Amino acid sequence: MKNPFHVMLIPTLGCPARCSYCWSSEPGSPVMDIETIGEVVEWLRDFPQDRVTFTFHGGEPLLAGADFYRRALPLLAEGLARMNPDFAMQTNLWLMTPELAEVLAAYHVPLGSSIDGPLEINDRQRGKGYFDRTMRGYRIAREHGVRVSFICTFTSESVKHREEIFRFFLDHGYTLKLHPALPSLRNANPEPWTLSPEDYGDLLVYLLDESLTNLGGIEVMNISDLVKCVFTRRGTVCTFADCMGTTFAVGPDGSVYPCYRFVGMPEWVMGRVSDRPSPDDLAASDAGQRMYRFRELVDQSCGECRHIRYCRGGCPYNAIVPTGGKIGAVDPYCTAYKRIFDEIGDRLNREMEERCAVEQFAFPPDPRKKPGKPGIMSLMQQMISR
């Protein structure tokens, strides 16, 4: 199976919000012009992939305005029709207007937005007024038929209120995607908010339990992805797959980076779209070579780990933060990944053994026994039927 090909387009690093733990906002950042989108089309024209997903990310991508998207979306969709482009956007929705929603709806662009739980918890870490502005944009998007899901960032502070946050998503019928507050190379803001690997592991196990208890009532996307990884023995999201060579980001000035988290750091520029670098040129760049060194390091450092096939050492960006940008260790969230992969793998094995015993010895179920909590197999059935 081919790895999905993903190009993140970063129209600007600017953002009108001022979230306390954010590392990806740069006041006064320039905004991408439409000529750069034309260059992206020319750059990718000879790439071998037959599918591509473009994600508009930031900063805040809606700052580019309706006219930018009215021109950018058809340019990409028609110019690269051979690659069957899909689109997505990550936005805080503050700047959503009916005009923008119409353009995005016409190209079926699903939106990922950010809400960290109920108003008080959200605004304590994202800033006063954030919740209401995002919800206003959410309503406009929904009125125009645009699909919106929410990412919830758990910080060292908000994780203390995990029950309340989970209940908020469950009661509103929102799909929950969790994001841990992470340290960054670009900005020291996140440091005090960062979730420790131990807390992250605990949180994932808590969410696994809650997903099973509330099966059918809520989808926790991270849990679905983690179960898929263990079951298929293959990384199904970028953190748990070799992202080098299959993911790139294009910054506002047309520079190409390994992913959005590197945008704005000159030492991680792999080339420029206007020079039309081929996949081999990008791999041969200094930044490309560093990314591939991470892959070699994982083969050595994680060689004995039973999860290596579907974890692949986690995220290379997370791995280089503690060393100031040098490739020297795998993702420090390894403890959290091992904890949740062990939990899913062990539960799955137990369920399989129990099922085999029932089938082999044909014991009828004991009618006096209360039905237990749904297990990982039930979660998988739910995912398949969805």
Ligand code: SF4
């Ligand atoms: S560097 Fe990390 S966040 Fe970026 S694509 Fe790779 S795994 Fe994903």
Ligand code: SF4
């Ligand atoms: S769980 Fe840890 S040791 Fe295992 S593959 Fe992932 S990062 Fe490496």
